Amino acid sequence: xxxxxxxxxxxxxxxxxxxxxxxxxxxxxxxxxxxxxxxxxxxxxxxxxxxxxxxxxxxxxxxxxxxxxxxxxxxxxxxxxxxxxxxxxxxxxxxxxxxxxxxxxxxxxxxxxxxxxxxxxxxxxxxxxxxxxxxxxxxxxxxxxxxxxxxxxxxxxxxxxxxxxxxxxxxxxxxxxxxxxxxxxxxxxxxxxxxxxxxxxxxxxxxxxxxxxxxxxxxxxxxxxxxxxxxxxxxxxxxxxxxxxxxxxxxxxxxxxxxxxxxxxxxxxxxxxxxxxxxxxxxxxxxxxxxxxxxxxxxxxxxxxxxxxxxxxxxxxxxxxxxxxxxxxxxxxxxxxxxxxxxxxxxxxxxxxxxxxxxxxxxxxxxxxxxxxxxxxxxxxxxxxxxxxxxxxxxxxxxxxxxxxxxxxxxx
Amino acid sequence: xxxxxxxxxxxxxxxxxxxxxxxxxxxxxxxxxxxxxxxxxxxxxxxxxxxxxxxxxxxxxxxxxxxxxxxxxxxxxxxxxxxxxxxxxxxxxxxxxxxxxxxxxxxxxxxxxxxxxxxxxxxxxxxxxxxxxxxxxxxxxxxxxxxxxxxxxxxxxxxxxxxxxxxxxxxxxxxxxxxxxxxxxxxxxxxxxxxxxxxxxxxxxxxxxxxxxxxxxxxxxxxxxxxxxxxxxxxxxxxxxxxxxxxxxxxxxxxxxxxxxxxxxxxxxxxxxxxxxxxxxxxxxxxxxxxxxxxx
Numbered sequence: 001x002x003x004x005x006x007x008x009x010x011x012x013x014x015x016x017x018x019x020x021x022x023x024x025x026x027x028x029x030x031x032x033x034x035x036x037x038x039x040x041x042x043x044x045x046x047x048x049x050x051x052x053x054x055x056x057x058x059x060x061x062x063x064x065x066x067x068x069x070x071x072x073x074x075x076x077x078x079x080x081x082x083x084x085x086x087x088x089x090x091x092x093x094x095x096x097x098x099x100x101x102x103x104x105x106x107x108x109x110x111x112x113x114x115x116x117x118x119x120x121x122x123x124x125x126x127x128x129x130x131x132x133x134x135x136x137x138x139x140x141x142x143x144x145x146x147x148x149x150x151x152x153x154x155x156x157x158x159x160x161x162x163x164x165x166x167x168x169x170x171x172x173x174x175x176x177x178x179x180x181x182x183x184x185x186x187x188x189x190x191x192x193x194x195x196x197x198x199x200x201x202x203x204x205x206x207x208x209x210x211x212x213x214x215x216x217x218x219x220x221x222x223x224x225x226x227x228x229x230x231x232x233x234x235x236x237x238x239x240x241x242x243x244x245x246x247x248x249x250x251x252x253x254x255x256x257x258x259x260x261x262x263x264x265x266x267x268x269x270x271x272x273x274x275x276x277x278x279x280x281x282x283x284x285x286x287x288x289x290x291x292x293x294x295x296x297x298x299x300x301x302x303x304x305x306x307x308x309x310x311x312x313x314x315x316x317x318x319x320x321x322x323x324x325x326x327x328x329x330x331x332x333x334x335x336x337x338x339x340x341x342x343x344x345x346x347x348x349x350x351x352x353x354x355x356x357x358x359x360x361x362x363x364x365x366x367x368x369x370x371x372x373x374x375x376x377x378x379x380x381x382x383x384x385x386x387x388x389x390x391x392x393x394x395x396x397x398x399x400x401x402x403x404x405x406x407x408x409x410x411x412x
Numbered sequence: 413x414x415x416x417x418x419x420x421x422x423x424x425x426x427x428x429x430x431x432x433x434x435x436x437x438x439x440x441x442x443x444x445x446x447x448x449x450x451x452x453x454x455x456x457x458x459x460x461x462x463x464x465x466x467x468x469x470x471x472x473x474x475x476x477x478x479x480x481x482x483x484x485x486x487x488x489x490x491x492x493x494x495x496x497x498x499x500x501x502x503x504x505x506x507x508x509x510x511x512x513x514x515x516x517x518x519x520x521x522x523x524x525x526x527x528x529x530x531x532x533x534x535x536x537x538x539x540x541x542x543x544x545x546x547x548x549x550x551x552x553x554x555x556x557x558x559x560x561x562x563x564x565x566x567x568x569x570x571x572x573x574x575x576x577x578x579x580x581x582x583x584x585x586x587x588x589x590x591x592x593x594x595x596x597x598x599x600x601x602x603x604x605x606x607x608x609x610x611x612x613x614x615x616x617x618x619x620x621x622x623x624x625x626x627x628x629x630x631x632x633x634x635x636x637x638x639x640x641x642x643x644x645x646x647x648x649x650x651x652x653x654x655x656x657x658x659x660x661x662x663x664x665x666x667x668x669x670x671x672x673x674x675x676x677x678x679x680x681x682x683x684x685x686x687x688x689x690x691x692x693x694x695x696x697x698x699x700x701x702x703x704x705x706x707x708x
Contacts, residue, residue: 016706023707024603082705086533089702106531114455126447127534 005099005178007061007084007210012093014054014079014234053079054090055234061179061210068225068242069214070249072312075231077214081105084181084212099209100129102177104201108168113157117148117167120156124171138174145200146170147193166193173200180204180211191381216312216349218246219377250278250350250373268293269369272355278372280344281379283387287341288372290355294331303330303366306358307340312350312373322358330357345387348378429698431691437535444534448542453549467550468557470513474505478622485627499565500624500653504645506554507583508621511641512612514547518591519598519608522704526599530705537697540591548584568655575651575658579682583644586686592693596700599707620646629668637673640689643682650674 054076061067069077082088083095085103110127111120121142125135135142143149146167148159156164182201198220205211205224215221221228221242228245230238238248271291280286288307305328308320319342323330331338344351355369382390394403438445456466478501486493521543522529522536529536562569598604616622619642625633636642650656650673662674 023601025601025607026603028601082530085531087530087705101533103532109528109531112451112455114458115451119451119454123447123451126441126444127528127532129441129444129534132443132447 004063005210006096007067007098007179007181007212008094008096009057009059009080009083010094010096012054012057012083012090012095013052014076014083014088015050015052015091017050053234054083057093057231057234057236059229059239061212063208063210065227066205066211066213066225068221068228068245069212069231070216070218070221070228070245071231071237072249074233076234077231078183079234080231081181081183081212081214097179099178100176101179101181102128102172102175102204103181103183104169104172105181105183106168107172108164111156111164111168114155116155117152117159120167121171124168128172128175130175134176142167142170142174145173145196162190162193169197173197173204178209180209182211182213182215184215184217191383194381194383217378218249218350218375219348222246246375250375269355269367272353272370272372274372274374279375279377281377282348283343283345283379283389285341285343286374287339288353288355289337289339290369291335291337292331292369293335294333300359300361302359302361304328304358304360305330305338306356306365307342308354308356309342309374310352310354311346312352318346318351322360324358324360344374344376345389346376347382347385347387348376350375429695431694434535434537434694434698438537438541441535441538445538445542445545448538449546452543452546456546464553467553470509470550471502471505471554471557474509474616474621475501477616478505481622494566499562499567500649501622502558502561502565503648503652504621506551506558507580507645507648508616508619509554510547510551510583511587511644512615513550514544514587515590515594516605516608516612517547518543518587519594519605521591522595522599523602536701536704537592537694540595540697541588544584544588544591547587551580567653569652570655572655572657573652576648579644579647579651579658582682582686585690586640586644589686589689589691589693592697593689596697599704600700615641620649624649625673626664626666626671628671629666630671633671633673637678640685643678643685646674646678647682 057076057080059067069080071077079088081103083090084097085101085105086095086097108124110124112123115123121139122132122135126132143152146163146169148163148167151159151163156167159167182205202224205213213221213224225242228240228242229236230245230249238245269290269292272288274286274288276287278286290305304322304324306320306322308317310316311318321340328338340353340355342353351374353372353374356365357367358364359366382388392403393401396402457464475498479498482493482497482501518540521539525539528534594604594608598608618636619639620636623636625636625646628636637646647658650662651658654662656662656674658674658679659676660674661672661676663670664673665671
């Protein structure tokens with residue numbers, strides 16, 4: 001370990017095997033017997049279930065650099081983190097982590113439920129590679145930061161999820177690593193703790209150590225990173241400035257998706273776009289316009305235009321709506337254009353909107369349009385998945401309104 | 413996956429770790445090891461009385477079972493049971509309780525921490541080794557109890573009893589080696605723990621815990637003492653109960669002729685098997701630990 005700390009991938013490949021692992025001897029012994037008699041070679045079908053989670057991935061992060069890795073679900077981001085963290089070994093290639101690695105990933109994983117907060121600080125600290133003397137020195141800071149001071153001698157099984165996460169984060173945040181790996185731990189605890197945590201992460205990330213940050217919060221990638229990589233299906237799709245990669249992520253796949261959009265005969269989605277931009281603040285309205293051509297001979301009366309909105313992070317469909325009950329007519333002949341306005345009452349992040357044609361009798365989509373990627377930005381920090389547009393008003397007896405959300409918003 | 417898919421370099425050699433590297437890394441993470449030991453002990457001795465009782469329960473049960481067994485044997489053959497027999501049983505039940513108790517917990521030690529494996533890197537060897545070290549406290553409690561009852565057993569303790577320290581140390585190393593191998597195997601093949609349990613329940617008859625080797629005749633004694641665990645148990649018996657040096661050859665008369673119950677070769681065998689099993693355990697465990705996160 002000499003010279004400056006380095007964080008690098010050199011032509012890294014990672015393969016996962018599917019359907020081959022025997023997890024009991026009971027299954028293994030017959031398999032060995034089959035193989036010995038020459039009848040048990042892995043079938044091509046079995047081989048094809050292998051998949052490369054990471055394909056020829058190289059990068060290098062030097063001190064002072066913050067690399068952001070973005071990409072849709074299944075792009076290989078978590079595998080990359082696990083390889084960097086040395087939790088997994090690459091199938092081929094070299095992972096270089098020279099220096100003491102600090103990882104802000106699953107920060108309370110090492111907690112034992114029967115031990116007290118105090119005992120767990122030492123346990124988790126040791127698992128993360130801290131010396132006992134180091135933990136002792138920073139003990140008060142850790143406790144202060146976490147805000148669980150009065151429950152220090154209570155077993156953590158009596159802690160709330162939030163307290164658990166806060167304590168875990170506080171321990172990790174007091175590591176003094178040579179290199180830093182950050183997963184989306186930004187969503188820890190309540191809003192005030194999140195802000196504190198984010199400030200801490202920012203301080204750590206800009207402290208001069210090489211950093212790799214994986215996040216779906218694209219605005220944070222833009223804010224924190226000095227460079228970025230866009231991963232797709234395990235391979236690098238774009239590399240460059242954070243702004244470039246985020247744009248590529250959000251808009252780059254539009255044309256591609258349009259090509260792959262399915263259609264029934266006589267119906268073409270030509271363009272899906274957001275006239276006022278695809279970036280909106282959480283809680284604000286977004287309008288999506290669909291343009292296309294229809295030339296139907298035999299459109300079933302049960303067909304209706306529909307939309308679905310998916311969370312890019314989880315891949316879950318968070319909202320879908322059809323025109324059926326609203327009696328929205330399906331365009332039948334000639335050019336058409338329809339608009340959909342939705343209020344993005346969701347957490348900041350990346351989403352997709354996709355127009356489709358829904359058959360309300362068969363209950364399936366008969367045609368899928370191109371995918372539009374949407375970015376929801378953070379306006380006021382909150383924790384959770386749904387934007388409830390809270391407003392505050394504080395009234396002090398005898399004084400009157402000391403805080404009104406309306407005035408607060410104007411000054412903020 | 414299409415045929416045009418790019419492929420990684422075919423000649424890829426995984427880096428190997430030597431025993432020295434692994435041991436150095438373990439030494440560097442001794443504080444982690446100690447934290448795991450503390451965790452295991454704190455959880456087990458959370459109720460101090462129960463914990464202490466548990467430490468005594470296993471050896472006492474083994475001595476009890478051994479006594480019943482011996483009484484039956486003695487009654488059938490029409491001879492008598494003396495204090496030295498009871499003392500021998502008590503002495504030999506300790507290493508057996510340590511080995512079987514430690515191993516059955518340690519076999520599960522890696523899988524029990526599966527949630528950690530995929531998230532944080534640390535030398536995974538610390539998990540089974542810490543379990544074995546934690547088990548040493550039970551051994552220590554048992555030893556104290558044994559020291560307390562020695563005067564009542566009619567044993568002629570000589571200076572050779574100090575060999576016990578060497579034997580126990582080697583036993584801990586041997587057990588740690590087995591723990592590394594089995595905890596790793598149990599992660600990949602989840603039924604290993606059942607096999608371990610079965611072997612441990614019958615092992616007490618295969619090793620010289622209940623039987624004395626001389627009861628089996630010259631040939632039977634050779635087979636019994638050839639089992640890797642036997643020299644540790646027999647060594648304690650020879651040094652503590654019979655008061656011989658472990659560098660001597662000890663021969664006992666039996667109905668089927670003279671039986672060699674100890675020789676210096678067995679001492680060498682004991683050292684070699686402890687070193688071999690531990691070394692192999694470290695290497696195999698480290699070789700496989702890169703795949704732990706995928707299995708957990």
